[in-house]
Amino acid sequence: MSFSIPADLEAELNELVTHYPQKRSASLMFLHALQEHFGYVSKEAIEWTAKKLDLQPINVYELVTFYPMFRQEPAGRYVMKVCRTLSCQLGGADKLHAHFCGKLGLDVHKHGLQTSKDGKFSVEFVECLASCGTAPVMMCNEDFYEGVSNVKADEILAKAQ
Amino acid sequence: MPQEHRLILKHADSPGYTNDLECYVRHGGYEALKKALATAPRELADGKKMSPQEVIRDEVLKSGLRGRGGAGFSAGLKWSFVDRKSGKPIYLICNADESEPGTFKDRQIIHKDPHQLIEGMIISCWANDVKLAYIYIRGEFPEGARILNRALKEARAKGFLGKNILGTGLDVEMHVHRGAGAYICGEETGLIESLEGKRPYPRIKPPYFPAVLGLYMCPTIVNNVETLCHVNHIVTMGSAEYAKLGTPNNTGTRIVSLSGQVKRPGYYEIEVGKVTLGELIHHENFGGGLRDGRQLKAIIPGGSSSKILKAGEVFKVNRKGPDGQMTKVDVALLDLPYDFDSLQAAGTMSGSSAIIVMDDSTDMVEALANLSEFYAHESCGQCTPCREGSLWMAKALHRLTHGHGRKQDADYLVGIAKNIQGRTICAFGEACAWPVLSFVAKFKSEFEAKGAADEARAKSSGSMHQRSSPIAGLHAGKI
Numbered sequence: 001m002s003f004s005i006p007a008d009l010e011a012e013l014n015e016l017v018t019h020y021p022q023k024r025s026a027s028l029m030f031l032h033a034l035q036e037h038f039g040y041v042s043k044e045a046i047e048w049t050a051k052k053l054d055l056q057p058i059n060v061y062e063l064v065t066f067y068p069m070f071r072q073e074p075a076g077r078y079v080m081k082v083c084r085t086l087s088c089q090l091g092g093a094d095k096l097h098a099h100f101c102g103k104l105g106l107d108v109h110k111h112g113l114q115t116s117k118d119g120k121f122s123v124e125f126v127e128c129l130a131s132c133g134t135a136p137v138m139m140c141n142e143d144f145y146e147g148v149s150n151v152k153a154d155e156i157l158a159k160a161q
Numbered sequence: 162m163p164q165e166h167r168l169i170l171k172h173a174d175s176p177g178y179t180n181d182l183e184c185y186v187r188h189g190g191y192e193a194l195k196k197a198l199a200t201a202p203r204e205l206a207d208g209k210k211m212s213p214q215e216v217i218r219d220e221v222l223k224s225g226l227r228g229r230g231g232a233g234f235s236a237g238l239k240w241s242f243v244d245r246k247s248g249k250p251i252y253l254i255c256n257a258d259e260s261e262p263g264t265f266k267d268r269q270i271i272h273k274d275p276h277q278l279i280e281g282m283i284i285s286c287w288a289n290d291v292k293l294a295y296i297y298i299r300g301e302f303p304e305g306a307r308i309l310n311r312a313l314k315e316a317r318a319k320g321f322l323g324k325n326i327l328g329t330g331l332d333v334e335m336h337v338h339r340g341a342g343a344y345i346c347g348e349e350t351g352l353i354e355s356l357e358g359k360r361p362y363p364r365i366k367p368p369y370f371p372a373v374l375g376l377y378m379c380p381t382i383v384n385n386v387e388t389l390c391h392v393n394h395i396v397t398m399g400s401a402e403y404a405k406l407g408t409p410n411n412t413g414t415r416i417v418s419l420s421g422q423v424k425r426p427g428y429y430e431i432e433v434g435k436v437t438l439g440e441l442i443h444h445e446n447f448g449g450g451l452r453d454g455r456q457l458k459a460i461i462p463g464g465s466s467s468k469i470l471k472a473g474e475v476f477k478v479n480r481k482g483p484d485g486q487m488t489k490v491d492v493a494l495l496d497l498p499y500d501f502d503s504l505q506a507a508g509t510m511s512g513s514s515a516i517i518v519m520d521d522s523t524d525m526v527e528a529l530a531n532l533s534e535f536y537a538h539e540s541c542g543q544c545t546p547c548r549e550g551s552l553w554m555a556k557a558l559h560r561l562t563h564g565h566g567r568k569q570d571a572d573y574l575v576g577i578a579k580n581i582q583g584r585t586i587c588a589f590g591e592a593c594a595w596p597v598l599s600f601v602a603k604f605k606s607e608f609e610a611k612g613a614a615d616e617a618r619a620k621s622s623g624s625m626h627q628r629s630s631p632i633a634g635l636h637a638g639k640i
Binding site: 019020021022024025026027028029031032053055059062063066067068069070081084085086087089090126127128129130131132133134135139142144 | 265541
């Protein structure tokens with residue numbers, strides 16, 4: 001598949017560049033937009049961003065490898081980010097993560113993002129999502145869920161089907 | 162009776178209160194901005210004149226407002242450090258990277274009352290001659306970013322933001338910038354690097370004090386969301402009235418994030434120092450106590466980086482006696498007023514005002530292992546002691562929680578932590594070392610017992626997990 005950016009997305013990104021006195025500042029916002037559009041940040045997306053912002057590809061690539069939210073491989077259609085940090089752990093985050101892994105046939109002990117065989121769901125532990133008072137919490141793509149019991153987790157899965 | 166005092170969250174949870182501009186204005190929103198812009202110059206006793214902007218800066222200083230992000234530094238003093246003679250533009254950045262584990266206060270403001278933040282920022286911009294400001298919001302708040310963008314659009318349309326604000330000739334522009342999942346972006350110089358489109362490696366101070374060499378090497382102010390909201394109330398109330406809230410040197414209100422094993426976790430806005438730790442945990446207006454049949458074991462009082470406090474501890478705290486003299490008095494843990502100074506006197510900090518409560522069902526080794534994994538993941542990797550040390554500590558704790566521990570792991574952890582703190586460019590070094598040092602100091606027997614049990618089990622089964630040195634174990638990749 002050849003790499004092409006829709007005109008409206010490019011217009012949106014061009015507008016973003018005007019928010020900053022220096023073009024380079026727009027790189028994180030570019031990567032967010034490109035990952036949202038393509039599902040991940042490809043080599044082509046990195047090179048395209050670098051060209052748009054008058055940078056070397058390495059200047060963009062080093063961001064993709066540093067910031068945890070960017071991925072270089074496609075993930076499932078629905079990405080479940082389960083908060084693992086202390087308050088959520090005290091509130092049952094391990095059980096919630098294990099519940100998703102069990103339902104989707106994933107390895108509960110495996111580190112990092114893993115995707116179900118049908119490519120539909122990905123599950124990963126993430127660090128504090130800043131809603132510790134309603135533990136355990138998670139995100140399904142951009143939607144945020146709090147106080148997630150196993151029943152609620154099943155509802156989230158069903159809604160995503 | 163101890164109770165909440167809602168100033169910042171006054172309307173946020175009221176029935177029918179929405180986060181749009183119209184609702185905000187109906188509740189008196191943007192009046193503080195109008196008041197600020199109409200401030201008269203002040204004549205000083207020596208015949209000198211203070212400009213309206215200087216008057217507002219002076220008000221913020223006199224209010225005693227301390228930064229709500231974590232360091233608790235005087236906001237007015239921070240503003241006073243700004244280099245105003247450099248001829249370079251001055252920038253304001255709102256730190257909305259809320260990511261200290263335990264903290265969820267800024268989320269409430271951003272989601273429920275975004276215009277309060279924007280108004281506080283516009284006033285702060287005007288008072289500091291800032292024309293361009295950014296809200297750096299963490300990547301995990303996509304909804305928050307959308308809400309803020311919509312609010313900025315509304316404010317522009319109504320003439321509160323942009324060119325010629327309210328017909329006064331004032332120009333301020335503001336944009337939302339999203340992070341991408343890195344905790345270190347909450348450190349102000351790391352945040353600035355990130356906003357410049359780089360890896361968020363914190364800068365060394367000196368010389369890179371943001372007030373002088375910040376964003377694009379220009380003078381920059383970085384303030385927390387909650388801090389900037391307080392500016393509205395200081396303008397509205399006047400510094401003298403505002404300073405009556407809270408306690409001396411700990412003025413105003415503060416939103417406390419309460420989580421962990423209490424009946425009613427949540428966010429509670431209190432007058433600083435007017436409510437004790439014990440009341441926050443046990444009183445029915447706040448945490449409502451522990452779950453039935455459970456006893457308090459420990460408290461992390463100010464976000465995961467603050468040193469843990471053990472149930473039953475007693476601290477020496479400075480108190481002003483009836484004769485006005487300061488004397489050291491004994492204060493029990495649960496009687497500590499929740500403020501900046503009391504927690505510092507107890508050897509910890511109120512940090513981002515996030516309390517994590519642990520009851521007697523909590524395994525302290527597991528809890529520390531969880532936090533250490535967080536820090537190992539979040540170290541930016543710039544300074545060797547932190548990059549390597551945070552990982553070593555996490556690995557040692559991983560083995561302690563997976564049946565391969567050793568009795569001396571407790572001392573081993575302390576040794577690493579001591580070699581990180583004070584040896585790094587930014588405060589992350591302390592942030593990852595302090596939990597380890599305090600957990601082990603206060604619950605050493607739990608760490609040793611776990612390690613000793615693992616050793617005994619390995620010995621009896623002749624396991625290969627017995628190792629002569631932890632370093633050898635690390636190198637062998639067996640941990």
